[in-house]
Amino acid sequence: MFVSKALSINGKNHLEIGGCDCVELVNNFGTPLYVLDENLIRENCRLYKNAMDKYYDGNGIVLYASKALSTMAICKIVDQEGLGLDVVSGGELYTALKAGVPMDKIYFHGNNKTYEELEFAISKDIRRIVVDNREELGRINEIAGKQGKVVNISFRIKPGIDAHTHDFVQTGQIDSKFGVALENGEAYEIISEASKMSNVKVVGVHCHIGSQIFDLEPFKLAAKVMLEFIAKVKNEINIEIEELNLGGGFGIKYTMDDDPIEYDHYIESVSNVVKSICKEKGLKLPFIVMEPGRSIVAPAGITLYKVGAVKNIKNVRTYVSVDGGMTDNPRYALYQSKYEAVIANRADAPRVQTVTIAGKCCESGDLLAKDIKMPEIQAGDILAMLATGAYNYSMSSNYNRIPRPPVVLVKDGKARVIVKREDYDDIIRNDVIPEDL
Numbered sequence: 001m002f003v004s005k006a007l008s009i010n011g012k013n014h015l016e017i018g019g020c021d022c023v024e025l026v027n028n029f030g031t032p033l034y035v036l037d038e039n040l041i042r043e044n045c046r047l048y049k050n051a052m053d054k055y056y057d058g059n060g061i062v063l064y065a066s067k068a069l070s071t072m073a074i075c076k077i078v079d080q081e082g083l084g085l086d087v088v089s090g091g092e093l094y095t096a097l098k099a100g101v102p103m104d105k106i107y108f109h110g111n112n113k114t115y116e117e118l119e120f121a122i123s124k125d126i127r128r129i130v131v132d133n134r135e136e137l138g139r140i141n142e143i144a145g146k147q148g149k150v151v152n153i154s155f156r157i158k159p160g161i162d163a164h165t166h167d168f169v170q171t172g173q174i175d176s177k178f179g180v181a182l183e184n185g186e187a188y189e190i191i192s193e194a195s196k197m198s199n200v201k202v203v204g205v206h207c208h209i210g211s212q213i214f215d216l217e218p219f220k221l222a223a224k225v226m227l228e229f230i231a232k233v234k235n236e237i238n239i240e241i242e243e244l245n246l247g248g249g250f251g252i253k254y255t256m257d258d259d260p261i262e263y264d265h266y267i268e269s270v271s272n273v274v275k276s277i278c279k280e281k282g283l284k285l286p287f288i289v290m291e292p293g294r295s296i297v298a299p300a301g302i303t304l305y306k307v308g309a310v311k312n313i314k315n316v317r318t319y320v321s322v323d324g325g326m327t328d329n330p331r332y333a334l335y336q337s338k339y340e341a342v343i344a345n346r347a348d349a350p351r352v353q354t355v356t357i358a359g360k361c362c363e364s365g366d367l368l369a370k371d372i373k374m375p376e377i378q379a380g381d382i383l384a385m386l387a388t389g390a391y392n393y394s395m396s397s398n399y400n401r402i403p404r405p406p407v408v409l410v411k412d413g414k415a416r417v418i419v420k421r422e423d424y425d426d427i428i429r430n431d432v433i434p435e436d437l
């Protein structure tokens with residue numbers, strides 16, 4: 001009955017997650033509150049890892065795209081489950097390092113990694129840097145030279161595939177800030193250039209065709225296009241590319257209308273495509289990398305808010321205001337993303353009205369959901385937004401000087417804080433009043 005199997009209704013008619021009653025969680029930790037179901041995160045990690053073992057003989061690695069939710073505890077869980085990690089900044093890399101994730105399981109992405117970030121990553125012997133552009137390639141070669149190292153690199157490539165998703169999260173086409181294109185020869189040239197450099201070694205190619213994708217076809221097509229490119233590079237410039245990274249982007253169920261494909265089915269289908277094309281082209285089977293982010297953590301998370309006011313504007317709209325908003329979840333403001341909500345203290349109440357859930361920020365666009373079917377709602381009710389485990393905490397801000405909510409990990413009826421609630425001193429921590437002011 002809910003979008004995520006982490007959720008159920010208990011005997012008190014309260015929403016429950018990880019064996020914890022949401023009303024009690026709110027009594028203990030306050031609102032707003034991010035809650036994550038540890039078992040479901042682990043289960044999702046295993047689903048991908050087992051599929052890689054089963055359908056591709058384990059000749060690959062599943063990386064958790066940590067930009068979806070990067071905290072030390074999450075990095076540790078993912079590492080314990082045998083996944084590697086993908087990071088897109090020095091901050092995410094630092095988080096992973098501090099959590100004890102081995103550097104030989106970390107891939108570094110991003111379209112404009114800074115010199116300092118590259119120095120840091122190379123000094124720690126990161127497993128792979130996914131090179132985005134020619135300037136960056138030059139910088140990596142230079143830094144590696146200074147440190148007396150040879151860095152294993154792969155290349156972010158735009159395979160030119162339209163994955164039929166929201167424009168803002170579509171990154172496979174030529175008009176994208178990420179990577180080098182196939183169709184105009186950029187990808188070919190950069191690899192040829194790298195092969196002449198002494199402090200980098202070309203190991204792989206990478207593509208990421210978008211996010212929240214429900215179709216199998218774009219993934220299969222991307223694998224095919226990339227393998228054809230690998231064959232071209234081998235035949236024409238005699239460079240053997242060993243690693244094929246197919247990125248992430250697997251869709252999840254945000255609302256009951258969403259119908260994602262089983263994640264192991266993606267890996268099965270893509271593995272079959274890779275095997276058959278390699279056979280046809282006489283290529284060695286590449287080491288496969290997959291990078292799910294959202295699909296590992298999103299379904300495991302909810303956000304709990306307290307309703308502060310219900311404003312019924314006759315014949316216009318009913319606004320339900322909660323004590324969080326775009327500061328803890330900017331996804332509606334950014335993408336008009338859809339979510340489902342539940343009144344956690346009356347979880348099975350019938351949905352009798354259409355309301356808009358608004359945040360508390362001074363922005364008209366600060367909404368969490370527009371025109372959704374909800375039960376009767378009063379001030380004091382606890383509202384749960386579902387499937388908020390990805391791109392919520394990681395995208396949060398202190399706009400309006402609102403402290404960030406804590407993140408609580410639940411499992412078998414126990415709740416532990418993995419990120420503390422910010423307070424007002426955190427808000428002013430970096431403020432300075434100059435002495436001569």
Ligand SMILES: *Cc1c(COP(=O)(O)O)cnc(C)c1O
Nearest residue numbers: 065208211248249291292293294
């Ligand atoms: C964002 C991103 C991912 C993860 O995407 P999801 O939609 O969260 O699965 C993986 N790889 C790269 C390079 C990304 O930019």
